Amino acid sequence: MKQTIISTLLLLLALGCWAQVEKNLAPCIIEAQITDAPNGKTVYLIRKKNRFDGENIANTKCIKGQFKFTVVPETDTYTIAVENTSGNLLLYTNPGQTTKITGKGKRPSNWMAENACALQKENNMYIDFERKNFPKLFELKNRKHYVVDSLYNIKVSKRNVERDRVIEHEIIDAINSEKSKWAVAMIDFMADKPYSKVWLDIFWQISLNAIGAGKKQFADKEMELRKLYEKIPIENLGDETVLEIAYHLFPDDFKSGDFVIDFISYDHEGKEHNLTEYCKQGKYTLLEFSASGCKACTAIKPFLDKFYELNSDKIGIITINCDRKELWQESKEECGWLVLNDHARSLKIMKAYNVVAFPTIFFISPEGKVLGKYPDLKMKVNPIRAIRKYFPFAKMGK
Secondary structure: OHHHHHHHHHHHHHHHHHHHHHHOOOOEEEEEEEEOOOOOEEEEEEEEOOOOOEEEEEEEEEEOOEEEEEEOOOOOOEEEEEEEOOEEEEEEEOOOOEEEEEEEOOOHHHEEEEOOOHHHHHHHHHHHHHHHHOHHHHHHHHHHHHHHHHHOOOOOOHHHHHHHHHHHHHHHHHHHHHHHHHHHHHHHHHOOOOOOHHHHHHHHHHHHHHHHOOOHHHHHHHHHHHHHHHOOOHHHOOOHHHHHHHHHHOOOOOOOOOEOOOOEEEOOOOOEEEHHHOOOOOOEEEEEEEOOOOHHHHHHHHHHHHHHHHHOOOEEEEEEEOOOHHHHHHOOOOOOOEEEEOOOOOHHHHHHHOOOOOOEEEEEOOOOEEEEEEOEOOEOOOHHHHHHHHOOOOOOOO
């Protein structure tokens, strides 16, 4: 019996060692040959954790248009970005593969990565589609970078800066117009393409353009968009990217007169809260959706501080923070009222309440019924006037 146990333990140990060896994946090699690249410019290799976050794992100098990285991947399909101060180039690779990067100039967006990885080949297919069918968009992006560079050139005169800012805004408007055309065309192009990580990222970009264009150009494409959405596997419907796509394209029809939708979120101490804990308690509620990068949210904060001080006996304030969990945990802004985050960028909550801009404010009765909302396209006023409209009894201060 004892000998059997020892033999079993040795077998398990051997299997564990074998599994460990299997995890030692072959290194990936990234080699670049770029024409007209600035000599000596630093290039970084970023391991992508998700669409927003990455970790710098190596850097080198671009010498005479050449640079090289050798990196040991952590997974069977490795997502990394080659980056410099002028932008980045996203690429996919498998263990043991060599990636060749070619292109011209200092901007990684003008380069192209090629290897044997199926995802990289798919990614290049979408890039080729854009460059072939929308050369104007490609040109406008380069013009925008050129103008932005001049704006940060301290040798440029103030007069030229003012001129370039006007040009920059004109180019941005032209880019947005061209990107809407790209998104509409891409909907048709993707119709017969299989679901993948790359496919999902392109779909996410389409959803951003749809919401940016106010969905006007996409009115005739709703059926095609829903067919694309139906390609997403059921097990992926809870992913952050998928939730964001659904929020952009198919917001719920939440309006004045509806009762508040309950949800669970957390305060900075990790305590769980339900919205109905605070609504329907005999007080009015100002429900604000906000994010740390929102300048308008920052601008209205001093007013809300004073407003709450004057009216906390009859009006409660709840702020739903829509940042990523890590950013939310880092920023603990002083606030007299409850600030919550659901640790998932509040995407489900935003979709339920049809929030498409920051700040968005809902005015809620003591019974939990929505009296109104800011911003409201039918009532083009600033948030302070909206508060006066829906809470006319409130003290506004000087």
